[in-house]
Amino acid sequence: MTGSASPPAETAAGASADATGGPIGHETAKRWFAQALAKGRLSGAFLLIGPPGIGKAALAKWIAKCLFCERTETASLTCCGQCPACVQIEAETHPDLVQVRKPADRAFIPIDLLIGPPDNRMREGFNRDIRLRPFRGSRKVAILHDADDLNEEGANSLLKTLEEPPPDVAIFLLGTNEQRQLPTIRSRSRIVRLRPPVGDQAAELMRRRGIECDAATATRAIELCGGDCAAAAGMLTPEGAELRQSILRYLTARQIDPVALAGTVAGVIDGLGKSAVGAVKRDRLREVLSIAVDSFRDQMIASANRPERLPAIHYRLDRSIEAISQVHRNANQTTLIECWAADLARGFPA
Ligand SMILES: [Zn+2]
Known part of the structure; x- marks a missing residue:
């Protein structure tokens, strides 16, 4: 049934949908x-x-x-x-x-x-x-x-x-x-x-989530989060920007401190409160890990003339992408965070 009768993949986005035209894009x-x-x-x-x-x-x-x-x-x-x-x-x-x-x-x-x-x-x-x-x-x-x-x-x-x-x-x-x-x-x-929205549709989707930003900012945030529009919206809030800065400080250090990094990330999740449902905590953790993916991609570009650094950065990038895929399944976020932070710290050559 997935043969010629299958619908095509979503391509370029069209005009923004109105109240009865359904969700944005698609x-x-x-x-x-x-x-x-x-x-x-x-x-x-x-x-x-x-x-x-x-x-x-x-x-x-x-x-x-x-x-x-x-x-x-x-x-x-x-x-x-x-x-x-x-x-x-x-x-x-x-x-x-x-x-x-x-x-x-x-x-x-x-x-x-x-x-x-x-x-x-x-x-x-x-x-x-x-x-x-x-x-x-x-x-x-x-x-x-x-x-x-x-x-x-x-x-x-x-x-x-x-x-x-x-x-x-x-x-x-x-x-x-x-x-x-x-x-x-x-x-x-x-x-x-279904493909993530880009341009004006991306901005409109963020607006519906209470975030005012221009099309380029919205598109980039969604791209950085691997198309995850919920995580992108979180990243664009003032708290998201602050969180991003504090996480980036650990990730760009030459020696990553796994205990401090895991503690900060766990603090971000715990800060949601005991009553936060699992889905909200998962959104937040995906958001943090998307920041890491973004940071390591930037570091790879910046290290183009320092090839000796690339294997470690590449490892950290892959490990963070893997961690995002684990978020959804893993019931124990503490273990996931600690293992990820420990692996990032180990990934850097002595
Ligand atoms: Zn009706």
Whole structure:
């Protein structure tokens, strides 16, 4: 199913979307979904892939609004944003919108959420809710957030649903990275790759997150964060700028002090408070590690005429990129931070 029928990867961004034009950017994907809908083929499983904060959930919810909107043509990918159906989708209370998310304190999506608890297997959960007849109209939309966090058992429980979904059900699986998706899921979904916004769209996305900045600043921040728009927004706050300076002082030292570095980073995470949910802490840690990636890239460029320094900087860069990929999975952030800081300190030749 991922062959010629697959949508193209997102390319150049178009005009900025308005309140009912859906999330910012993703024009290629929107056009592709509009064509699929016009041909009566907006059903089955779609795997939306893109960095955190890029608007995957917003895109899936907007498509749901377009499908359920009471004031626009069913066959056109448009919505009013104001009718009861649109309002209920936005509030996630529409009876024909089925969703599942990974709880913040769990490493994977619990199987019970997919197929029901042990004493009520197959009679509750995401899989069963998808198969229930629509309450209102003739369609259902299902959104599986955190597809990165499906373990094998969870993925296996979805296979039949993805392979033979009920007619007129559109299932959106949201993931940050194609490689993180199990092959069994990838092969049963049409993959839609979403790109981070650039230019005016990047600035608009930051504005919607409460950050006022110009297009170039927004684009660069998103690039530095590997397309992670949530981390980029954090980097552009005054606290983010201050944090950046304090972390950079450690990273640009000839000898990195692993204890001081780990202590500062841990302090940043702890500063969020005990009540901060896991996702917020992960965003913050990714932000810190993105600062490191950015710093080591700059150091490589600056050391072009000091080749003896390059292997160590290269190692630190790779190690920081690896740490970002570990953030999402690793339940124990303290260990992750300490190992990363120790490796950075060791990476520099004597
Ligand atoms: Zn509407």
